[in-house]
Amino acid sequence: MSGAQAWGFTDDRGTELGAARVPRRVIAYVRAGAALCDLGVTPVAVYGSGHDGEVLDPAKEGGLRAAAVTYLGPGRVLDEGLLRELRPDVIVDVTYDGKSPYALDEAVAERLGVPLVALSVGNELTLPAILDRFGALAVSLGAAPPAETPAASPAESPAAPPVETPAEGSPAELRAAEDALREVAARSGFAVLALSGAGPDQVHLARPLAWPELARLAELGVRLVDPGPGPGANWLTGDWDRAADLRPDLVLFDSRAHATAPDGALSGARLTPWNPETPPSPAAYARFFRALAEALAG
Template sequence: MGAARVPRRVIAYVRAGAALCDLGVTPVAVYGSGHDGDVLDPAKEGGLRAAAVTYLGPGRGLDEALLRELRPDVIVDVTYDGKSPYALDEAVVERLGVPLVALSVGNELTLPEILDRFGELAVSLGAAADAGTAGADAGTAALDAGAGVPETRAGVPGAGAGAEGDPGGRESVSRAGLRAAEDALRKAADRSALTVLALSGAGPDQVHLARPLAWPELAHLAELGVRLVDPGPGPGANWLTGDWGRAAELRPDLVLFDSRAHATAPDEVLAGVRSTPWNPETPPSPAAYARFFHELAEALTA
């Protein structure tokens, strides 16, 4: 049975909230992850600060009384394992009695599939007001049925929501922008012979080197022709952890560096290598990835 109304008061993990904001749904508030502090990370904020969205601090330490005062209709998180919300204690949501949707951003999905799911969710939450009602009804029914559980049980709006809910509004414009950015990056990669290494600095003595195929957006870059460097064998599914000497040995022409506040910038320890920022938690929206693809295209051809 569907919900009586479209959920309007959304609280979200900052990555999900920034994506929804891009897609036309402004959250009441957002919370961070265990990496985040008491101030919203500028690398993650997207349009949230401009939209005056309240930041609540790290999700694992949220004040339940404050959450109740905010009266959320739904909480939106992400999941990397397909089982548990990434940034919020599921038991808190269960005690609140509020529906939880945790959309997968793991490598079992392609980047286009991830973007489609967030687009469908945004429609179900009221984005694209001129859209047909079938997709929104399906989305609210899923939310209503899945209180307190992640995506694998809470459900995700069906594919029809994206098809019926986008008759030329904001989502269509941003999709066109994404296609243009992909074309620009494809052309830049075709003209450039630069090799690219994605990494996250973990202090002066340690760095996490990204395995390209473990990241949907990096795998998509490879599909567009970017010459990504694989760090090679060793432990770790998403990252190979080593020292900065290991990064230097790979001899990348360009470094995609983790631009989040907790990460170490490579220019502090990896001298003489060109670099450009990469947010491993880029909001899953066409607009956010279009910006990233344009920035990388410029870095490849500079």
């Protein structure tokens, strides 16, 4: 890249991207867009994947709806004329294989003459590394660096020192949520199964180490259930009886609109929602870890 460029970024495919000025008009895959929104970069619009419909999935929206970000529908069928009218400076997608953007054909960005950033969300990176990469992209696009200094809250009595609480969305807030989850997981010892319902007769059972966030839960002491041998790198597909045979104490069920809820198929297990496309931001994962801690403790 030329030293005269005002913006440059190397994505997780190893593609060096640059522009004459810092991109301001961002269009993103919904998961990436929700993360950027948390990190201080509000996209002008987001698009979905092949799982998504014409309406933004509430499980995926994060702060996008509150920020009045336009949803364009599934990425593979986007109206290129509309995209051109939106005048994007950059497109941000994710990649699971380190080679191709997940939800948008790269040729679309090439025809628009717009750089396309693809950041990895696959298991070749740890969750902390994924969060770091999205944070670095956000800063390159003009966001403020993450606040590490806790905010002081009023003291309970005149003699007591101020109580420091982590700034919302900060790495410190995420660490506090992880610490709380670690403590609860050590006490509960619950067996936790993550799954995605695929109808009344079929369910996809997550292989914990194939998912960066599930691998992180295991590091924090959550006792995750492995579905056992069989085909599938990320999921083992079976019926609901197979899921019940694993005897989970708590089930993380896929809460996305296209997935089927357990609806009594796993009686006796606690249920808590899980979005396998949680926005890669400290704020989003702090919320998820706190919710799981509450479910384990409840």
